[in-house]
Amino acid sequence: MATTYETPTVYTQDAPSSAFLGYPNAGQYPLYTFYGSNYLPSRTMYVKNGDTFKIPLSNADGGDGGGTQTSVNYAGTTGAADPDPAEANTSQGGNQSNGSLWTHTVNASATPWNDNETKWYFFADSGARTVRVEVALIEITSFAGASSTVNQGGTLVFTLSGLTGLDSPVSGNSNSNNLYLTIRDSSGNLVTTSGSGGVSWSTGSTNNPYIGYMRSNSLTNTLTVGASMSTGSYTCRLMHFGGAQNWVTNVDGTTTFSGGLVNNPFYGTANQLASFSFTVNAGTGTNTTPSLGDNINAGTNLSYPVDTNSGTITCDPTTFEPDVFTSNTTGSAAARFRLKNSNGTYPTTSYTGVGTTLQLTSGQSVDFKMTGPSGYSGTTTGRLTIGSVFDELTVTTSAAADDSDTDALVDTSSDWGLIIKNDAGNQIFGTGQKQGHVLVAASYSGTVASNGTSNPITIPGIAASENIPGRTAILIIDKQANTGRVNWIVYRTSNATTFTVYNGNAEARTFDYIVLRH
Amino acid sequence: MGYGLKVIGGNDTFIIDSDLTGARHLVVVAGPSTSTHNTTYTGFASGDLIFAKPLSGSGRIVTSWTDPSNPKPIHSSNSGGSYGYNYPNSVQQSYLVVRPSDNVTATDQNGGYGLTVFDTNGTSKMYDSRQASKGLDIVALKGQYQCPGGMELESGGSTTFVSGNHIYAGGTLTNIYSCMNSSNSNIFVHPVTGHINHSYRGYMYRTGSTDPGVYYFGWEWLIIPNVYAQFFDANNINDLIIGELVS
Numbered sequence: 001m002a003t004t005y006e007t008p009t010v011y012t013q014d015a016p017s018s019a020f021l022g023y024p025n026a027g028q029y030p031l032y033t034f035y036g037s038n039y040l041p042s043r044t045m046y047v048k049n050g051d052t053f054k055i056p057l058s059n060a061d062g063g064d065g066g067g068t069q070t071s072v073n074y075a076g077t078t079g080a081a082d083p084d085p086a087e088a089n090t091s092q093g094g095n096q097s098n099g100s101l102w103t104h105t106v107n108a109s110a111t112p113w114n115d116n117e118t119k120w121y122f123f124a125d126s127g128a129r130t131v132r133v134e135v136a137l138i139e140i141t142s143f144a145g146a147s148s149t150v151n152q153g154g155t156l157v158f159t160l161s162g163l164t165g166l167d168s169p170v171s172g173n174s175n176s177n178n179l180y181l182t183i184r185d186s187s188g189n190l191v192t193t194s195g196s197g198g199v200s201w202s203t204g205s206t207n208n209p210y211i212g213y214m215r216s217n218s219l220t221n222t223l224t225v226g227a228s229m230s231t232g233s234y235t236c237r238l239m240h241f242g243g244a245q246n247w248v249t250n251v252d253g254t255t256t257f258s259g260g261l262v263n264n265p266f267y268g269t270a271n272q273l274a275s276f277s278f279t280v281n282a283g284t285g286t287n288t289t290p291s292l293g294d295n296i297n298a299g300t301n302l303s304y305p306v307d308t309n310s311g312t313i314t315c316d317p318t319t320f321e322p323d324v325f326t327s328n329t330t331g332s333a334a335a336r337f338r339l340k341n342s343n344g345t346y347p348t349t350s351y352t353g354v355g356t357t358l359q360l361t362s363g364q365s366v367d368f369k370m371t372g373p374s375g376y377s378g379t380t381t382g383r384l385t386i387g388s389v390f391d392e393l394t395v396t397t398s399a400a401a402d403d404s405d406t407d408a409l410v411d412t413s414s415d416w417g418l419i420i421k422n423d424a425g426n427q428i429f430g431t432g433q434k435q436g437h438v439l440v441a442a443s444y445s446g447t448v449a450s451n452g453t454s455n456p457i458t459i460p461g462i463a464a465s466e467n468i469p470g471r472t473a474i475l476i477i478d479k480q481a482n483t484g485r486v487n488w489i490v491y492r493t494s495n496a497t498t499f500t501v502y503n504g505n506a507e508a509r510t511f512d513y514i515v516l517r518h
Numbered sequence: 519m520g521y522g523l524k525v526i527g528g529n530d531t532f533i534i535d536s537d538l539t540g541a542r543h544l545v546v547v548a549g550p551s552t553s554t555h556n557t558t559y560t561g562f563a564s565g566d567l568i569f570a571k572p573l574s575g576s577g578r579i580v581t582s583w584t585d586p587s588n589p590k591p592i593h594s595s596n597s598g599g600s601y602g603y604n605y606p607n608s609v610q611q612s613y614l615v616v617r618p619s620d621n622v623t624a625t626d627q628n629g630g631y632g633l634t635v636f637d638t639n640g641t642s643k644m645y646d647s648r649q650a651s652k653g654l655d656i657v658a659l660k661g662q663y664q665c666p667g668g669m670e671l672e673s674g675g676s677t678t679f680v681s682g683n684h685i686y687a688g689g690t691l692t693n694i695y696s697c698m699n700s701s702n703s704n705i706f707v708h709p710v711t712g713h714i715n716h717s718y719r720g721y722m723y724r725t726g727s728t729d730p731g732v733y734y735f736g737w738e739w740l741i742i743p744n745v746y747a748q749f750f751d752a753n754n755i756n757d758l759i760i761g762e763l764v765s
Contacts, residue, residue, distance in 0.1 A: 305663055305753070418525045418533070420647045422628050428653030428764050429645070431527045435534060436656050436759070437541040437644070438618040441565045461538040469661025471532065473757035475699045477583045486702050486717045488755045490662050512586045514567070514699060516759070517541055518532055518656050 002050030003270040008034065009099065010044070010055055011062020012072060012122060012129040029075075029121050029132040038175045039241050039265070042167045043117075044133045046240045048273055049108035055085075055133055058098040059124035067125040071097045075121040075130075082119060083112040106137055113137055116165035138165040138179075138240045143274035145223075145236060152283035153227035153319045158212075158236060158276065160219045166240075169215050179240055181212035181221055182267040186233040190267060196226040196321065196361070211266060214238070227321035228359030231280050239271040285320025287360070288313050290384050292368055292393040299398050299468065299494045304372030306382075306395060307451075307489075307504065309340065313386055315362035322387030324366060325357040328380070329392055334371040335382030339364050360386060373397045398494075434518060439472070441514045443479075448503040448510065453491070456498040459515050464495050466517070476501060477512040523635050523645075534645055539638055542618030543645040546652040546763070549614035553591035556582075561615045562589060569654065569695035569761055570613035572723045577609035578735060580720035581698040592703045606703060606718040614695055614763065616654060619643045627651045651765060657694070658686035658760035660734065665758070667719075667736035667751040686732040686760040689725070693763040696721040696732055700756035714741040719752060732760055 010032045032044055040046070047053055059067040076092035077084060085102035088094045096102070102120065106113065116137040123130045141162020150156040158181065170176035183191040183199050194200050194209035201212030202222035212221045223236065242265050265271075290310030298304035315322065326335035336351040342363045351369060352358060360366065370382035372395035381394040417431030427433065440460055448454045459467060466472055476488045487504035488511065503509055522536025535541065548561035552573060559568055564587045570579050582590045591611050620642045632647030643649075665683045686694060704717040716739035724730050736752035 301661065302664055417527060418523075418633075420633060420653075422651040422653075422765065424651070424765070426765060428628075428651065429647060430525065430533060433533070433653065433655035433764065434527070434531050434657070436544040436616075436654065436761070437532075437534070437538065438544060438565075438567075439538065439541055441618070460540045469659065469664075469757055473659065473759055474662070475697070475756045477586050477699060478702055478704075479584075479586055486704055486719070486755065487752075490755075514565075516544075517535075517538060518659070518759070 002048075002052070004052040004054070005045065005047065005270075006054040006101070007045060007056070009058050009062070010122075010131060010133055011064075012057070012059045012067060012124050012131045013062070014064050014067075014128070015130045029123075029130045032131050032133055035242070038173065039178070041170055041173070041176050042134075043136045045242050046136050046138050046165070046271075047106055048138050048240065048271075049106055052103065052105040053135060054101040054103045055120075056099050056101050057096070057122050057131075059129060060098050067129045069124045071095050072100070072122050072124050074102065075123050077119055077121065082115075082117070083110070084118075085120060102133075104135075108137060108139055136165045136167065138273060139163070140238075140273055143238050143276060145276045145278050147278070149279045149281055150223075150225050151281050152225060152229055152231065153317075153321065154225055154283070156223045156225065156278060158221050158223060158238075160214050160238065163216060163219060166216045169217065174213075177215065177241075179214040179238055179273070180266045180271075181214060181223075182237050182239070183210065183223070184235050184237060185230075191234070193226070193229075196359070197228045198226050199229065200224045200226075225280055227283055227319055227361075229280055231282050233277065233279050236276045236278065237267065237269075237272050238274045239267055240273055241265055242271065283320055285315055285317055285322070285387075287315045287320065287322045287362070287387045287389065289389040290366060290368075290386050290391045292382075292384060292391045295394040296372070296396070297398070297494045298372045298395050299492055301372065301469070301492060302376070302397060303374050304395050304397070305489060306368075306370045306372065306393060307502070308368050308393070309451075310366040310368060310384060310386070310391070312342065312363060312365050313360055315360075315387075318362040320387075321359040321361055323357045324360045324384075324386050326352075326354055326368070326370075327383045327385065328354060328370075329383050330394070331373060331378060331380035332371070333380040333382035333395075334369075335384070336369050337384060338367045340367050368393070370395070436473075436516050436518045439515045439517050441512075443512050444501070444510050446510065447508045448501065449508045450503055450506055452503050452508075454501040454503070456493065456500055457513065459497045459499065462497055462517060464497050467492050467497055467499070471517065473516040473518060474499060475514040475516075477514070478509065479511055523633075534635060536635060536637075536644065538644075541637075541644055542620050542642075544616045544654055545619050545622045545646075545649045546614050546654055547617045547622055547624065547650065550612045550763070551615075553593070553611035553613055555593040555610070556590050558588050558590055559613055559615060563617070563621070565618060565621060567616040568613055568698040569616055569763075570611040570698050571691065571695050573610040573612045576723045576725045578606055578720055578722045579611050579696070579698070579701070580606045580608045580703045580718055581701040582703040583699070583701070584704060589698070591698075606720065608703075608720065611698075612695075613698070614652075614654070619645055619649060622646070622649045624649050653764045654695070654761040655764050656759060657762045658732070658758075660685050660754065660758040662755060662757055663753045665734040665736070665754045667734065667753050669735060669737055680733075681729075683722075683734040684729065684731055685721075685734055685758050687729070689727075689730040691723055691725065691730070691732065694723075694732060695761050695763055697759035697761070700754065700758050712743060714743070715739070716741075717752065719754060719756075721758075734758055 057072040074094040120133045146157040167177045200209040204212040336353045383392045420429035489502040525533035635645040701720040706715040719736040722733040738750040741747045
């Protein structure tokens with residue numbers, strides 16, 4: 001779109017002019033650049049068709065001492081065919097006070113712009129101070145992508161043709177005279193994510209890989225769309241560098257800001273030469289099916305915690321990154337997950353619940369958690385979906401035991417049974433008082449690996465039906481003197497007199513245990 | 519049962535059963551005693567259980583079992599610290615030492631008479647009324663993972679008690695003791711990365727007119743100094759047992 005640029009002030013320099021306008025001697029009429037050593041070394045500015053540019057000139061101190069006159073003279077162009085500022089007189093001359101604007105609106109079809117440039121010469125102090133302004137017009141014939149669609153994980157080649165006005169790159173300076181490529185989403189937001197979740201370019205910025213380059217000798221660039229980049233509509237924009245109200249480099253080498261970054265010099269909308277819209281579609285591929293293990297009968301253990309892993313998931317092609325999410329198929333399973341890297345680390349340690357989707361990379365696995373029923377005789381089922389395949393895990397609970405662990409425990413109304421009293425005559429044992437007996441107190445033999453389960457431990461004496469919290473209590477005592485989290489889970493074996501202990505800690509540990517009958 | 523003694527109360531309440539070979543009655547062998555911060559419970563021997571309550575009124579109680587043969591009560595009035603709730607803000611305890619009957623040496627706490635029940639070997643005592651003048655009546659239980667955890671904190675008059683952590687309901691907590699073998703108190707500083715992990719599980723005694731009783735509390739506090747701090751609720755990894763001291 002046509003833009004009105006107003007540059008920071010251009011200052012005349014201490015460089016005497018020759019007697020013949022248009023044929024300056026060496027060192028006279030020096031080129032004024034704002035980016036002399038990096039982005040725009042050989043022009044004062046780039047413009048496009050329809051732009052209006054305004055350049056304030058001054059003979060005051062611009063970093064080299066300044067002059068005495070309070071006005072600046074326009075000395076014309078190198079050739080009569082070059083466009084003049086609107087403020088020039090019919091003789092290609094003119095005079096304005098310091099700071100006055102010298103302006104022009106670009107009409108690319110007008111003959112004076114046939115060479116895509118104009119050079120304006122200014123002097124003051126009777127020619128003792130001079131400066132030259134060069135403005136180049138960037139024109140293109142076409143800019144397009146090879147396709148209007150691309151899959152996640154795919155690539156899209158962009159090609160530019162009919163480029164004129166852009167100076168050649170400067171050897172050894174990869175920043176010089178570039179056109180810039182950026183991607184914006186359907187809301188116009190710049191995509192600044194690179195890698196698997198965003199974009200990157202075959203020729204582009206090292207520090208900001210989401211920005212690509214094109215140059216006069218490099219008119220194609222390949223966009224790589226990340227495998228987990230959001231699907232939808234996007235636009236690739238082609239822009240020239242610079243524009244008003246950008247940061248600039250002064251003549252004395254210092255860098256300043258002029259009006260703030262109203263228009264970003266690399267991807268500001270004002271600099272747009274062309275654009276191309278395309279759609280990112282979901283990637284295609286297959287992946288192996290997760291395995292959550294056998295269904296669980298939790299007996300009378302309520303809200304039974306399940307913590308398992310899917311096993312390694314591989315994708316074909318390996319660049320395919322399938323969606324991963326959980327759902328609660330039956331009951332309040334509280335199914336949740338996190339991705340696990342092949343080296344055992346986690347991209348994010350926290351778990352993701354129902355309603356949120358992440359993308360898996362080939363070789364990762366998925367930690368899966370869910371919760372069993374909170375009531376007796378219940379069922380919960382959680383599902384883990386990866387790509388187009390899934391596995392489910394069901395936890396069931398049995399009927400409540402007679403003496404629920406949360407109910408009142410004893411009947412104190414009976415007038416029969418056995419009572420033991422102390423010397424004071426007070427009951428210390430017997431009917432009406434629930435008693436506790438230690439069945440076993442021991443140290444586990446050996447250690448249990450992290451995320452591993454102990455060998456079965458037998459509870460002596462009891463019947464299988466008594467292996468429930470309402471009749472036996474199992475106490476696990478962590479034995480490590482200096483360790484992190486303390487996380488053990490007891491699994492009572494259904495219809496048996498044994499239990500196992502899951503080590504949810506980060507390292508192999510051992511433990512003491514006490515089992516009570518009460 | 520060919521011989522011995524079996525007593526079952528109303529609602530199938532367990533009292534004693536000679537058929538449970540190896541079962542040993544829990545005998546209150548010491549206490550109530552007053553705890554000293556980070557000092558082994560007086561009279562404790564390996565295999566014993568510790569039952570405790572706040573020395574007075576309400577508050578949290580917690581025990582470190584990092585050395586199971588040397589458990590220590592942790593009293594910490596510091597509920598803040600550099601990263602917030604670093605410490606359990608736990609109080610001094612009144613505690614009982616409870617020991618399986620065949621490890622008890624006392625023989626004449628109630629005079630020279632009473633009832634003794636031997637195991638099948640004829641020598642090990644399953645129960646002996648002469649071993650103690652006090653008893654422990656189990657009045658409440660919670661199975662593993664049934665309490666969601668959290669801080670159970672009353673702050674600024676607003677109540678944040680969680681009903682799911684309520685183990686024992688009652689306004690008179692004078693003789694209500696909680697099994698501290700289910701508790702833990704760990705502070706871990708990683709020797710290489712420097713990250714810190716605080717882990718606390720214990721009991722909170724709440725007095726007053728609103729839902730008084732004994733609550734479970736449990737949390738983990740992961741800290742990477744100057745970088746990251748994350749609080750986690752921690753379920754009860756052990757069954758929780760509440761007893762009433764009778765004497």
